[in-house]
Amino acid sequence: MISGKTRVLGVIGHPVEHSSSPAMHNAALQALGLDWVYVAFAVRPAELRAALAGMRALQIRGLNVTVPHKVAVMECLDELSPEAREIGAVNTIHNRDGRLIGHNTDAFGAMESLRQEGGLEQFPPQAALLGAGGAARAVLYGLLQRPEVERITLLNRTPEKGEKLATELDPGGKRVRVGKLDPQSKDQVRDAGLLINATSVGMHPRQGESPLADPSCLRPGMVVLDLVYNPLQTLLLRQAQEAGARPVDGLGMLARQGARAFEIWTGMEPPVEVMRKAGMERLGKPVI
Ligand code: NAP
Numbered sequence: 001m002i003s004g005k006t007r008v009l010g011v012i013g014h015p016v017e018h019s020s021s022p023a024m025h026n027a028a029l030q031a032l033g034l035d036w037v038y039v040a041f042a043v044r045p046a047e048l049r050a051a052l053a054g055m056r057a058l059q060i061r062g063l064n065v066t067v068p069h070k071v072a073v074m075e076c077l078d079e080l081s082p083e084a085r086e087i088g089a090v091n092t093i094h095n096r097d098g099r100l101i102g103h104n105t106d107a108f109g110a111m112e113s114l115r116q117e118g119g120l121e122q123f124p125p126q127a128a129l130l131g132a133g134g135a136a137r138a139v140l141y142g143l144l145q146r147p148e149v150e151r152i153t154l155l156n157r158t159p160e161k162g163e164k165l166a167t168e169l170d171p172g173g174k175r176v177r178v179g180k181l182d183p184q185s186k187d188q189v190r191d192a193g194l195l196i197n198a199t200s201v202g203m204h205p206r207q208g209e210s211p212l213a214d215p216s217c218l219r220p221g222m223v224v225l226d227l228v229y230n231p232l233q234t235l236l237l238r239q240a241q242e243a244g245a246r247p248v249d250g251l252g253m254l255a256r257q258g259a260r261a262f263e264i265w266t267g268m269e270p271p272v273e274v275m276r277k278a279g280m281e282r283l284g285k286p287v288i
Helices: 021-031 045-057 072-076 082-087 106-116 134-144 159-169 235-242 251-266 272-284
Strands: 007-013 036-042 062-065 092-096 099-103 126-130 151-156 176-180 194-197 223-226 246-248
Touching (some): 007 021, 021 036, 045 092, 072 099, 082 099, 082 106, 082 134, 092 251, 106 223, 126 134, 134 159, 235 246
Parallel strands (some): 007 036, 126 194, 223 246
């Protein structure tokens, strides 16, 4: 029930109607019996600053931020967490007594999913990361925080973008080497114990595609995380399963980045399984 004391959380993006965050967060709020509600706000880029002024005026306690605002929003905030500053993007804003603090929970979500769903307490020394966009940036940051990951092979369709990302996050070039992702890429992936797809290849409506046209580099013992969650069962994950590798879908990361945001806003332990189940129900239906 909405009361006179209901606190408001939400997500801003454009478009935003297809977001699964309202389903996940409202399920979590209900499970904990909190008098809070989470709604989606479609905010056009030209209205971003006004939307944040509204967040202050209406004392909205927290917002998630999605495409296309993750970078532009940084200029409108009072403070940034170390992760958000280093990753260069914000996906969570906390309104702490009128001060807007930007966080990035994507790296945490990815690493935590690899630990929980991927069974990786200790990460392998070699990892391969496909992509150099916003999601790849957060994942690369997360991998670089793990000292046991000695070598990260970053492959991107446009290698110059990969080079730029690697130089920013690994300035000495000690741990990241960059290459070109093409459908036949396999030699650079073969030695990795962990493969992460952070490209949008395989996403609806092109679910018949995989970033690896030749999956012969996938093998037993390898963990394969696909960030794509629409659909959850991607061709890459089917290739991984067939090769005897351990497939991990994007729902775990989605639920865990949301759970971390929930914890920042409420100060309470998030019901991760409730969030995961709500996300699964939402994503089970094809998102068109
Ligand atoms: P983005 O910033 O637009 O980056 C897209 C990446 O995909 C770039 O590296 C791009 O390469 C590559 N790419 C696009 N089309 C390609 C193609 N046909 N062949 C090869 N590479 C291609 O997008 P993003 O925000 O990083 O998101 C990437 C994916 O991660 C999306 O599917 C998104 O839904 C998913 N995601 C999942 C979570 C989660 O919680 N599970 C969180 C965030 C994002 P170029 O640089 O060459 O263009």
